[in-house]
Amino acid sequence: MLLMVWYTPxxxxxxxxxxxxxxxxxLGQFMRDLHRLGAEAMVIIVxxxxxxxxxTASYKKPxxxxxxxxxxxxxxxxxxxxxxxxxxxxxxxxxxxxxxxSMIEATPPEIVGTxxxxxxxxxxxIGANGLLRFYLLHVLLVPALLFVFTGVxxxxxxxxxxxxxxxxxxxxxxxxxxxPLDKRVYFIPDILSSEVLWIGVTSxxxxxxxxxxxxxxxxxxxxxxxxxLGTTAPWYFLWIQGALKLGDKVLWGIIFPTxxxxxxxxxxxxxxxxxxxxxxxxxxxxxxxxxxxxLVIFSxxxxxxxxVVNSADVTIMHHLxxxxxxxxxxxxxxVPYEExxxxxxxxxxxxxxxxxxxxxxxxxxxxxxxxxxxxxxxxFMNIEGIPPAATLDEDIRLYMETQHLPLTDLNFVTAPDAxxxxxxxxxxxxxxxxxxxxELYHGWGGVIITEVQDGLKRIDxxxxxxxxxxxxxxxxYGEDGEPIVRLDENGNPIPRLNAQHIFIHRDSQYFAAxxx
Amino acid sequence: xxxxxxxxxxxxxxIIAGTVAFLAMxxxxxxxxxxxxxxxxxxxxxxxxxxxxxxxxxFASNCTECHGTDGRGxxxxxxxxxxxxxxxxxxxxxxxxxxSNLEAELNNPNTTExxxxxxxxxxxxxxxxxxxxxxxxxxxxxxxxxxxxxxxSRLTNLAWGSTLYNFVYTTLVHGRPASSSYWGQxxxxxxxxxxxxxxxDEGQDIVNYILNxxxxxxxxxxxxxxxxxxxxxxxxxxxxxSGDVETVGTDVAAIVAELPSFQGDPQNGMTLYQGxxxxxxxxxxxxIAPLTDGTWTRVQEVRLQDPAVQALxxxxxxxxxxxxxxxxxxxxxVPPYGPVMTATFGAQLTYQDLADLIAYLRSQDQPxx
Numbered sequence: 001m002l003l004m005v006w007y008t009p010x011x012x013x014x015x016x017x018x019x020x021x022x023x024x025x026x027l028g029q030f031m032r033d034l035h036r037l038g039a040e041a042m043v044i045i046v047x048x049x050x051x052x053x054x055x056t057a058s059y060k061k062p063x064x065x066x067x068x069x070x071x072x073x074x075x076x077x078x079x080x081x082x083x084x085x086x087x088x089x090x091x092x093x094x095x096x097x098x099x100x101x102s103m104i105e106a107t108p109p110e111i112v113g114t115x116x117x118x119x120x121x122x123x124x125x126i127g128a129n130g131l132l133r134f135y136l137l138h139v140l141l142v143p144a145l146l147f148v149f150t151g152v153x154x155x156x157x158x159x160x161x162x163x164x165x166x167x168x169x170x171x172x173x174x175x176x177x178x179x180p181l182d183k184r185v186y187f188i189p190d191i192l193s194s195e196v197l198w199i200g201v202t203s204x205x206x207x208x209x210x211x212x213x214x215x216x217x218x219x220x221x222x223x224x225x226x227x228x229l230g231t232t233a234p235w236y237f238l239w240i241q242g243a244l245k246l247g248d249k250v251l252w253g254i255i256f257p258t259x260x261x262x263x264x265x266x267x268x269x270x271x272x273x274x275x276x277x278x279x280x281x282x283x284x285x286x287x288x289x290x291x292x293x294x295l296v297i298f299s300x301x302x303x304x305x306x307x308v309v310n311s312a313d314v315t316i317m318h319h320l321x322x323x324x325x326x327x328x329x330x331x332x333x334x335v336p337y338e339e340x341x342x343x344x345x346x347x348x349x350x351x352x353x354x355x356x357x358x359x360x361x362x363x364x365x366x367x368x369x370x371x372x373x374x375x376x377x378x379x380f381m382n383i384e385g386i387p388p389a390a391t392l393d394e395d396i397r398l399y400m401e402t403q404h405l406p407l408t409d410l411n412f413v414t415a416p417d418a419x420x421x422x423x424x425x426x427x428x429x430x431x432x433x434x435x436x437x438x439e440l441y442h443g444w445g446g447v448i449i450t451e452v453q454d455g456l457k458r459i460d461x462x463x464x465x466x467x468x469x470x471x472x473x474x475x476x477y478g479e480d481g482e483p484i485v486r487l488d489e490n491g492n493p494i495p496r497l498n499a500q501h502i503f504i505h506r507d508s509q510y511f512a513a514x515x516x
Numbered sequence: 517x518x519x520x521x522x523x524x525x526x527x528x529x530x531i532i533a534g535t536v537a538f539l540a541m542x543x544x545x546x547x548x549x550x551x552x553x554x555x556x557x558x559x560x561x562x563x564x565x566x567x568x569x570x571x572x573x574x575f576a577s578n579c580t581e582c583h584g585t586d587g588r589g590x591x592x593x594x595x596x597x598x599x600x601x602x603x604x605x606x607x608x609x610x611x612x613x614x615x616s617n618l619e620a621e622l623n624n625p626n627t628t629e630x631x632x633x634x635x636x637x638x639x640x641x642x643x644x645x646x647x648x649x650x651x652x653x654x655x656x657x658x659x660x661x662x663x664x665x666x667x668x669s670r671l672t673n674l675a676w677g678s679t680l681y682n683f684v685y686t687t688l689v690h691g692r693p694a695s696s697s698y699w700g701q702x703x704x705x706x707x708x709x710x711x712x713x714x715x716x717d718e719g720q721d722i723v724n725y726i727l728n729x730x731x732x733x734x735x736x737x738x739x740x741x742x743x744x745x746x747x748x749x750x751x752x753x754x755x756x757x758s759g760d761v762e763t764v765g766t767d768v769a770a771i772v773a774e775l776p777s778f779q780g781d782p783q784n785g786m787t788l789y790q791g792x793x794x795x796x797x798x799x800x801x802x803x804i805a806p807l808t809d810g811t812w813t814r815v816q817e818v819r820l821q822d823p824a825v826q827a828l829x830x831x832x833x834x835x836x837x838x839x840x841x842x843x844x845x846x847x848x849x850v851p852p853y854g855p856v857m858t859a860t861f862g863a864q865l866t867y868q869d870l871a872d873l874i875a876y877l878r879s880q881d882q883p884x885x
């Protein structure tokens with residue numbers, strides 16, 4: 001409620017509202033964190049509650065409808081959380097929701113799916129309309145429904161009383177109503193007071209968590225033009241994303257979740273055996289566990305690490321330079337600013353067995369790139385009107401110029417001893433190139449640090465290698481067990497280069513992400 | 517229910533535990549509130565830093581083409597932004613302030629004689645210092661564009677009433693559509709609100725990056741001399757022609773008859789060509805317009821031999837062709853170029869300007885590439 005005071009659902013200002021909440025509103029960050037964590041906690045608690053109800057078979061007669069209203073509440077809770085996801089209008093929000101909404105698009109027949117999607121997003125892509133719709137869902141429609149169904153659920157709970165633990169009950173009897181008067185648990189004052197207590201205790205736990213352990217993420221401004229590598233749906237929808245990787249969009253994205261939900265609704269009416277004891281419910285419990293394991297496995301498959309293949313150079317670049325997202329960031333970013341000494345460094349320095357050979361490895365590379373390339377050998381820079389580069393040094397510099405990095409010479413040096421963290425990154429860089437040595441054939445990397453402004457440095461990272469045959473993300477090997485090098489029409493290996501750059505400001509405070 | 521019953525059987529205990537939890541919450545919130553100002557300030561600093569990083573990326577890919585990778589401008593293309601002039605640094609500022617303070621003291625009747633001599637010595641010293649700086653600034657006049665150390669602030673010269681931040685941001689929103697008469701390619705609008713490609717927050721990132729060039733009091737003369745191109749002052753006498761100055765118009769025959777009475781100065785022609793008139797902006801490489809190098813050779817060996825050209829000229833001389841192609845650029849189009857050259861030079865140039873330009877272009881007699 002309070003957060004609404006500072007928020008306008010429009011793509012132009014939503015994000016700056018977030019910044020204002022973070023930077024100008026006292027306790028703003030605290031409220032945001034609490035809101036975010038509370039939302040996630042609610043999803044978890046509601047799910048656990050459902051699980052508990054299933055295990056103790058509390059859904060059985062006469063509480064079938066209580067269970068059904070509970071299922072509605074679970075769904076609504078998920079949607080409440082999901083519709084809130086988009087509102088900060090950062091990259092995380094935009095792409096998580098885009099993925100979520102595109103599942104809806106798969107609804108058959110096509111005309112229904114397309115229109116449902118349009119209705120929700122307010123246009124072919126999520127923009128101003130979509131944001132406004134999600135905002136209204138989040139603050140009006142879903143809460144209103146949630147309110148109604150909570151009423152139904154509570155009414156039913158009060159009507160039928162809480163079920164007792166299965167062991168204390170005779171099979172087929174609902175004893176809640178027959179508990180002797182002095183042993184009954186009444187809503188007022190017993191349940192009410194303990195609920196107030198638990199609200200107090202959980203709030204305290206949440207507050208402790210957001211104060212010291214959890215901060216709601218805020219990534220860069222949403223940019224429909226750039227998809228971050230490794231986007232995922234919110235974690236509680238990961239199972240659908242994972243299922244989607246199995247194949248058909250309609251089958252796995254729509255039919256499977258729908259069947260699953262219908263199954264949940266009708267379960268109490270299917271499982272009508274009177275006993276609530278575990279020993280009598282072997283089949284039901286087995287079904288339940290199979291379903292739960294499936295969901296866990298699907299969720300794991302939904303992670304970006306699973307089943308998505310990127311080429312080795314892209315993966316390594318990403319690992320070094322990525323913007324902070326999903327609690328990760330490129331390993332170059334948290335290197336202390338003073339350690340980013342301007343200069344040209346190379347992975348070759350760290351690709352040697354014996355560190356005493358490091359300096360000569362760098363010198364050897366400098367000699368290698370300064371050697372004339374023969375007329376027949378291809379360059380990767382072929383610019384019309386500019387004569388082909390004479391040396392590899394020049395070839396790389398021509399490329400860097402297209403990245404707006406003018407260099408007069410390439411001359412690698414060994415990384416300064418006073419920069420241990422930079423050295424560690426370079427070592428990791430060398431190590432990763434080595435891990436992919438078949439795909440990045442004869443590959444080596446460079447890191448060029450320049451000072452752009454006072455307090456601002458630019459870091460260019462590149463990998464140079466010879467192209468090999470890769471199929472479906474896997475290197476193809478020849479009969480000699482070596483990768484098959486691709487050759488041009490003159491029979492020469494084809495050089496490849498991938499370069500990327502980031503800027504680092506002195507005050508950017510990229511600290512190591514938790515757990516890395 | 518059993519679980520809860522086990523932990524707090526009695527309602528009194530629940531009330532106590534609840535109260536304790538509530539108090540603990542309040543204590544933590546209070547503690548956070550106390551630390552808020554520090555946290556907010558550090559968030560803002562961090563956010564600005566990351567904004568500058570993003571701005572640097574956007575500047576590199578969108579602006580360096582015209583304003584240079586180091587932001588110091590490119591001759592004939594666009595003015596420097598990494599320049600003391602944009603930030604209004606006054607190299608005489610400290611000296612002038614001290615001078616006027618001392619002069620005020622001199623004018624004060626209560627100042628003692630002793631102090632007056634002291635002040636006089638200091639004033640002479642200051643004058644020498646000022647002259648020394650002037651000496652070092654002298655070469656600044658060779659840089660194209662307008663810069664006057666006595667009037668060192670771009671914003672003041674434009675009578676800009678707001679902040680530098682807004683000046684840069686507004687330029688990004690609207691571009692400079694009106695400046696095509698003195699720049700080869702005017703700057704386009706960059707922000708979506710003005711029809712450009714970038715989002716407003718990206719515009720803010722770029723502005724933060726540009727403002728990060730500011731060195732405050734630490735700007736040096738070297739920084740100034742490193743600028744490649746200064747902006748054009750809107751009231752530059754070379755470009756603005758008031759009513760009573762005669763411009764050449766577009767009657768080529770009349771121009772050719774009149775021109776011999778003016779002595780062209782190639783040096784001055786070059787300054788006009790590279791700076792104020794922005795000819796070099798288009799004629800820099802052969803992409804947009806014919807190369808400047810070799811113009812005169814081309815005129816002699818190719819154009820004047822072309823019957824289509826001959827038919828358009830009042831007399832078959834290189835000077836006539838140059839005058840013709842400057843004031844009526846679209847009447848004959850050098851293949852393969854289109855009709856993009858500014859067609860209003862006839863209404864801007866005086867005879868002296870045109871004579872200077874032609875004198876300069878005559879010196880471009882390199883072999884044809």
